Structure formats: C-alpha cells, structure tokens
Amino acid sequence: MASSDRNRPLPRRILGLAVAASLLFAGVSGSARAQTAESMLNRPAPVFVRSGPGGARVDLAQDRGRVVLLNFWATWCAPCRTEMPRFAAWQKEYGPRGLRVVGVSIDDSEPPVRAFLEKLPVDYPVVMGDRALAEQYGGVLGVPVTFLIDRRGIIRGRFEGETDLRALETRMRRLLDSGSP
Amino acid sequence: MRTFAFCSRRTFCSGRAGESVLRACAAIVTVVLCATAAQAQSAFTVPASALVQPAALHHELEASPHGSLVLQVGSRMLFDEDHIPGAVYAGPASTPEGIEALRARVTPLARSRAIVLYCGCCPWDHCPNIAPAWSLLRGMGFTHVRVLFIAHNFGTDWVSKGYGVERSQ
Numbered sequence: 554m555a556s557s558d559r560n561r562p563l564p565r566r567i568l569g570l571a572v573a574a575s576l577l578f579a580g581v582s583g584s585a586r587a588q589t590a591e592s593m594l595n596r597p598a599p600v601f602v603r604s605g606p607g608g609a610r611v612d613l614a615q616d617r618g619r620v621v622l623l624n625f626w627a628t629w630c631a632p633c634r635t636e637m638p639r640f641a642a643w644q645k646e647y648g649p650r651g652l653r654v655v656g657v658s659i660d661d662s663e664p665p666v667r668a669f670l671e672k673l674p675v676d677y678p679v680v681m682g683d684r685a686l687a688e689q690y691g692g693v694l695g696v697p698v699t700f701l702i703d704r705r706g707i708i709r710g711r712f713e714g715e716t717d718l719r720a721l722e723t724r725m726r727r728l729l730d731s732g733s734p
Numbered sequence: 735m736r737t738f739a740f741c742s743r744r745t746f747c748s749g750r751a752g753e754s755v756l757r758a759c760a761a762i763v764t765v766v767l768c769a770t771a772a773q774a775q776s777a778f779t780v781p782a783s784a785l786v787q788p789a790a791l792h793h794e795l796e797a798s799p800h801g802s803l804v805l806q807v808g809s810r811m812l813f814d815e816d817h818i819p820g821a822v823y824a825g826p827a828s829t830p831e832g833i834e835a836l837r838a839r840v841t842p843l844a845r846s847r848a849i850v851l852y853c854g855c856c857p858w859d860h861c862p863n864i865a866p867a868w869s870l871l872r873g874m875g876f877t878h879v880r881v882l883f884i885a886h887n888f889g890t891d892w893v894s895k896g897y898g899v900e901r902s903q
Contacts, residue, residue, distance in 0.1 A: 627809060629828050631860035661810040661826070684814045684902075694816055695854060695887020714857060714886055 592691070594711060598623070598702045599689040603657070605680035606667035611655050613706075619653040620728045621702040625682060625693045627659050628669040632715045633697045639718055641675040643725070650729045651704065657682040659696060703728050777864040777881075784868070785883040786850060792897040795819065801848060802880070807836060807867040808853035808888075814902040816893055818852065821900070827853075827870070828862035836867055840874065848878040854888025 598621070600614040613621070624640060626633035637656070644654040656679035658666045663681055670679060687693035690700065691711075701710035701724055710724050786794075794801065795818070804821040806813045813823045824839050825832035840849070849871065853863040864881055871879045884891045893899055 627855065629809075629826060629862045630856045631862070632856060659809060659811045665829075682811070684811055687811065687815055692815060692889060692893070694812055694889025694893055696856060713890070 603680035609678040827867035852882035854884040
C-alpha cells in the first residue's frame with residue numbers, strides 16, 4: 554500500500570490527500586463548530602460596525618466600559634419576540650448603570666425587520682447581521698442566541714434558545730455591579 | 735340581554751350570574767379556538783409517522799446521499815452557515831415568498847419523490863416554517879414527504895452531534 558502510494562505521480566498523491574482531508578473535515582466539522590461556540594466564552598468579543606433599519610448604527614468597539622447584551626434574533630422567531638420587550642425594559646432600567654442592549658437580526662432582508670420594529674419598537678439599536686458576523690461569534694445556528702459581554706469587552710455568557718430570563722438578568726446585574734460605567 | 739335561548743336551564747343561564755358564567759364560557763371557547771388556530775400553524779400538526787429523527791437521517795444520508803431530496807425551508811443565513819450535505823435552500827415557508835419558492839422548486843418533481851423537509855431555526859414548537867411547508871407538499875400530492883424533527887435548533891440537534899454539514903460557497 555505504502556509502496557503503491559510512493560509510485561503514484563505526486564499530483565495524484567496530493568489530490569488524494571486533499572480529498573482525504575476534506576472528507577475528514579466534513580466528518581468533524583459539526584463538533585468542531587460546537588466547540589467554537591463554547592470556546593467563545595471568556596474571550597474578547599469580536600468587534601463590528603453594523604447598521605440597521607431607521608438609521609441604527611453600532612460600533613461595538615465604542616461600547617467598551619459598558620456591559621453589552623448582544624442578542625441575535627429574527628422576526629419569525631417566537632421566543633425572540635417574547636424576549637425583546639424584556640430587553641427593552643432592561644435597557645431602560647439598567648442603561649444608566651452601563652447596560653447597552655444590541656439586537657442583531659438574522660432575517661434575510663431588512664424590510665421585514667423594519668416592519669416588525671414599527672409594530673414593536675424597542676429602545677435599543679437593531680442592526681442587520683450576516684453569516685460573517687455569526688461566524689465571528691462561533692456560529693449562530695438557531696435563534697435566539699444572546700451574549701453577555703463585560704465592561705472590558707470579554708464574552709462572559711452565551712444563552713441559546715428559550716432562555717431563563719431571570720437567570721440572564723442575574724448574570725447581567727452581576728456584570729453591571731463589577732465596575733462603574 | 736338577560737336570557738339565553740340556547741340554555742336548557744333558565745335558572746342557571748338567566749340573570750347576572752348566568753351572564754357571567756356564559757361570558758366565562760365564551761372566553762374559554764375563544765382561548766381554545768385561538769390556541770387551535772395557533773396549533774394549526776405549529777410543527778405539531780405534522781404527524782409523528784412523518785417525522786424522521788436526526789440520527790436516523792444522518793445514517794440514511796451516509797448510506798444513500800441522493801436517496802431523498804432534502805429541502806431547507808428556513809433562514810438563508812442559517813443555511814449558508816451550515817446545512818445538511820446536499821440539501822437545497824427553498825426559502826422560509828412562513829412567508830409568501832418562501833412558499834412560492836418552495837412550490838416552484840418541487841413543481842417539476844414526481845409526486846412519489848422522497849423529500850425531507852427541515853428548518854431548525856428555533857425550537858420545534860415555535861418553528862413557523864415546517865407546518866406551511868408540510869401542508870403545501872401534501873396538498874400538492876407528494877406522497878413521500880418526511881420532516882426532520884429538530885427539537886431545539888439545527889446547531890444543537892444536528893451540528894453539535896457531529897453529523898455532516900456543508901457550507902454555502
């Protein structure tokens with residue numbers, strides 16, 4: 554087997570290695586992605602500049618010194634619609650203590666997001682996300698997904714699916730208590 | 735209105751107490767009807783016999799990658815990030831555009847074609863796309879339609895399990 558490999562022309566051997574590597578990658582990419590999502594914790598939050606409906610604009614680098622609640626959502630996501638009024642209330646209540654809520658829509662286009670926000674306005678910026686941004690955050694393969702980022706810009710929490718909002722609020726308050734804005 | 739013709743017991747149904755009881759009944763009926771209407775669009779309308787579990791589909795596709803046409807009926811962004819190998823994006827079936835895209839995609843197919851629908855955008859009981867997609871295909875006469883049961887989301891129930899994924903180019 555080894556000798557027959559040696560006798561093969563080099564390009565074919567390279568091609569064979571490439572195919573084997575791609576098959577291996579296809580087989581493990583799922584678990585690798587899961588590890589990526591988990592490994593985002595306690596690491597610096599990727600900064601981004603994004604815009605959204607109604608002239609919303611977020612430059613995450615400008616939010617250092619604040620606790621950021623970063624929520625990936627979509628208009629068609631029922632649990633997201635449950636969470637958003639709570640996030641809006643938290644922005645109002647905890648904003649003076651340094652909370653910044655940022656919504657990132659993963660809708661395919663902006664018009665449904667604009668229409669949604671006209672019906673259910675929120676007091677925090679909502680910007681449009683895309684695959685690149687989702688991948689920066691370890692992959693968003695279902696919504697809602699919410700990150701808690703501390704005042705130093707480190708990701709301290711990742712909440713997926715129908716979250717226990719009381720637990721999320723407790724974690725957020727703890728981060729707010731850990732320093733002044 | 736103090737009396738109600740459809741009540742069999744006048745003493746029970748007439749008067750303020752009777753009105754209160756009937757109002758409460760009406761409210762309950764309304765709630766039940768609303769819940770039923772919501773359920774009509776819920777993924778729970780897909781019969782259990784049509785569901786396929788992630789592990790089973792994973793093994794099936796490994797053994798026969800082209801046996802079934804796999805259609806993703808959810809978000810484009812989620813599809814682009816990761817999707818089942820060989821799956822085709824059909825559009826979010828909860829929107830008129832998505833339904834039309836799905837209809838256009840399957841119209842040329844033989845009605846006996848084996849099709850698997852999946853979404854995975856959100857928890858099964860909240861998925862807005864599966865029920866309309868299922869209803870459309872059944873209404874069009876497709877006889878071999880199955881739906882991938884994704885309890886939480888595609889990331890948790892497929893990707894995290896280590897099943898195969900592809901990314902859009």
